[in-house]
Amino acid sequence: MAKDRILVESFxxxxxxxxxxxxxxxxxxFAGCGLALSNxxxxxxxxxxxxxxxxxxxxxxDGDSPICLCNEASSPSIIKVAPGASLTERSFTVSSVDxxxxxxxxxSELICLFDSEGFLGYSFDxxxxxxxxxxxxxxxxxxxxxxxxxxxRLDVHVRGLTLPASALEPQRAEDRILGLVPxxxxxxxxxxxxxxxxxxxxxxxLDA
Numbered sequence: 001m002a003k004d005r006i007l008v009e010s011f012x013x014x015x016x017x018x019x020x021x022x023x024x025x026x027x028x029x030f031a032g033c034g035l036a037l038s039n040x041x042x043x044x045x046x047x048x049x050x051x052x053x054x055x056x057x058x059x060x061x062d063g064d065s066p067i068c069l070c071n072e073a074s075s076p077s078i079i080k081v082a083p084g085a086s087l088t089e090r091s092f093t094v095s096s097v098d099x100x101x102x103x104x105x106x107x108s109e110l111i112c113l114f115d116s117e118g119f120l121g122y123s124f125d126x127x128x129x130x131x132x133x134x135x136x137x138x139x140x141x142x143x144x145x146x147x148x149x150x151x152x153r154l155d156v157h158v159r160g161l162t163l164p165a166s167a168l169e170p171q172r173a174e175d176r177i178l179g180l181v182p183x184x185x186x187x188x189x190x191x192x193x194x195x196x197x198x199x200x201x202x203x204x205x206l207d208a
Contacts, residue, residue: 004072005024005068006031006068006071007067008020008032008039008067009065009067016186016206017208018189019036019204020203021036022200024199026099026128029201030106030126032202033107034121035069037107037206038110038120038121040182040206041181042082042163042177044082045081045120045122073123079161081177084166085162086162089157090113092109092113093153093155094106094153094156095151096152097150097152098152099193100191100192103190103202103204104190104204107185120160120163121160122160124156124157126154127155127156128152128154129152129153129154130150182207185204189203189204190204
């Protein structure tokens, strides 16, 4: 998998939407988790973020076939998926003493932005204000990376769409473009960390 590509795989967890995401850096990993959420809510958005090359399976895990996403989708390709939407940008900061919970806070903020403004991101710039340490542990073996001494802060800038009322509350069934809008992020199965080949991996469940 190319360094700037993000591998996303969905699976079902007791009727809720769940994902495993893999990327070369933790910054791209969080971007990929944001893209997975946007694609869940607005499935057509995922077509603009998919890479042109074929997906490859790198991990012996069950579920739907993984797809490769790019964090640099073009504005023209994205705006076509939602007629009447406006291109907008948002910035926010989340923090936690735990990188697993940092991901939950990040995703929760994105859900809040959709609930309050109809905003969905298609490109994410994320920066860790303090380095989380993996402690030399492998995510697939022992779980998450944790530091208890001070908060890990994530500064996020998102390019995205603000959907019009016609998309959020369509009058006709044939005008419906939204997929599943999650209620929140579950702490069940929540994990972030390095995997055996040196990439970063995350697993999370969204409450349907």
